[in-house]
Amino acid sequence: MSKTLKPLLPGSTLGVLGGGQLGRMWAHTAQRMGYNTAVLDPDAQSPAGLVSHHHIHTDYLDPAGLKQLAAVCQAVTTEFENVPADALAQLAATLPVSPAASAVAVAQDRAREKAHFVKCGVPVAPHAVIDTAEQLAAVSDTLLPGILKTSRMGYDGKGQLRVSTRDELQAGWAKLRSVPCVLEKMLPLASECSVIVARGRDGAMVNLPVQRNLHRDGILAVTEVFAGNVPEALAQQAITAAKAVAQELNYVGVLCVEFFVLVEGGDVVSKLVVNEIAPRPHNSGHYSQDACDVSQFELQVRTMADLPLTQPRQHSPAVMLNLLGDLWFPKQLGSDPNSSQVEPAWHDVLALPGTHLHLYGKREARVGRKMGHLNITAATPEAARHTALQAAAILGIAAF
Numbered sequence: 001m002s003k004t005l006k007p008l009l010p011g012s013t014l015g016v017l018g019g020g021q022l023g024r025m026w027a028h029t030a031q032r033m034g035y036n037t038a039v040l041d042p043d044a045q046s047p048a049g050l051v052s053h054h055h056i057h058t059d060y061l062d063p064a065g066l067k068q069l070a071a072v073c074q075a076v077t078t079e080f081e082n083v084p085a086d087a088l089a090q091l092a093a094t095l096p097v098s099p100a101a102s103a104v105a106v107a108q109d110r111a112r113e114k115a116h117f118v119k120c121g122v123p124v125a126p127h128a129v130i131d132t133a134e135q136l137a138a139v140s141d142t143l144l145p146g147i148l149k150t151s152r153m154g155y156d157g158k159g160q161l162r163v164s165t166r167d168e169l170q171a172g173w174a175k176l177r178s179v180p181c182v183l184e185k186m187l188p189l190a191s192e193c194s195v196i197v198a199r200g201r202d203g204a205m206v207n208l209p210v211q212r213n214l215h216r217d218g219i220l221a222v223t224e225v226f227a228g229n230v231p232e233a234l235a236q237q238a239i240t241a242a243k244a245v246a247q248e249l250n251y252v253g254v255l256c257v258e259f260f261v262l263v264e265g266g267d268v269v270s271k272l273v274v275n276e277i278a279p280r281p282h283n284s285g286h287y288s289q290d291a292c293d294v295s296q297f298e299l300q301v302r303t304m305a306d307l308p309l310t311q312p313r314q315h316s317p318a319v320m321l322n323l324l325g326d327l328w329f330p331k332q333l334g335s336d337p338n339s340s341q342v343e344p345a346w347h348d349v350l351a352l353p354g355t356h357l358h359l360y361g362k363r364e365a366r367v368g369r370k371m372g373h374l375n376i377t378a379a380t381p382e383a384a385r386h387t388a389l390q391a392a393a394i395l396g397i398a399a400f
């Protein structure tokens with residue numbers, strides 16, 4: 001750690017743009033370490049705002065709101081990538097902002113993101129940038145079947161269409177209102193994984209272990225983290241690639257890099273392909289709260305306060321189950337959206353050993369909405385999986 005960096009010590013106030021669950025868990029961690037927190041989010045009931053010392057509810061680009069945030073805190077971070085990069089840039093005029101607006105701008109735009117990966121020498125899915133009708137017409141047939149993704153504002157599988165033919169591609173782009181898009185070749189996925197790295201202002205870098213992720217309907221459903229769930233050579237490759245991506249951005253903060261592991265054979269060039277980055281803690285890193293000696297949220301606090309980064313150690317094999325709003329509407333009630341909410345059977349789940357419940361304080365459950373997650377830790381991977389499957393059965397989550 002460079003001696004020239006003066007850390008922001010506990011007692012200082014740290015701020016975050018965005019008041020969702022990631023901001024809330026960050027705030028809890030910062031407060032545990034003795035910091036005060038400030039949240040800027042337009043929603044007066046935002047999960048992070050509800051638990052912070054300061055809650056400024058203005059629009060992200062409201063000059064008065066940004067000024068107020070800058071006045072109460074000594075450093076600022078973000079908890080979602082679609083915060084206007086301009087808001088970060090404005091704040092950076094008066095106080096340390098991490099990650100920088102320039103890095104967030106890359107993560108906000110799939111085309112720029114892909115170009116960055118190429119620059120880092122990390123394998124990406126074959127793709128084409130589609131900003132114009134001419135570019136659409138020039139797309140190679142080898143990219144079909146593919147997935148058409150809006151370059152900006154996509155998340156949890158939103159803003160994506162699967163297209164098999166040129167006609168479907170044409171219709172799909174029109175359906176996406178002809179906004180700038182990226183067409184990616186549909187790849188044969190054996191599995192998906194992600195790596196969380198944290199990089200300090202002095203360039204020091206640490207990482208969490210490689211996470212194996214299962215998505216359902218474009219949304220993360222299950223993360224499993226224990227030795228052997230990703231082949232060692234691939235895991236090392238993923239960590240090296242993630243660090244290169246962070247380094248090349250001169251990144252400061254917590255960064256998640258998501259990968260596809262491809263089925264071998266055919267024209268597969270590399271088994272590991274980088275998918276996308278998130279300039280913040282990530283859903284796939286939540287297990288670190290209960291399975292590692294330093295969580296992804298503590299890493300975020302440490303990077304923004306210029307505290308030392310120590311390599312996190314995973315002390316327990318872990319499985320994380322996402323708790324979507326669907327669980328509040330059990331199937332036997334039918335799919336009637338007006339059917340009343342039923343609280344999931346937390347009592348039964350918490351009777352299982354090593355279950356850690358995290359709920360985000362959202363009042364209204366909706367199908368597909370992230371309401372919380374359940375971390376399961378155990379002495380062995382087999383025991384963690386066994387308990388996770390029991391919990392999943394109780395909650396009505398499909399087995400994995």
Ligand code: ADP
Pocket residue numbers: 125147149154155156157158184185186187188189192215218258275276
């Ligand atoms: P989001 O920003 O919504 O997370 P992603 O690009 O990560 O969007 O896509 C969501 C999911 O869709 C991925 O996790 C993966 O399961 C699937 N997917 C995305 N791109 C491809 C691809 N090129 N080939 C196969 N599956 C893909």
Ligand code: MG
Pocket residue numbers: 156258276
């Ligand atoms: Mg994704």
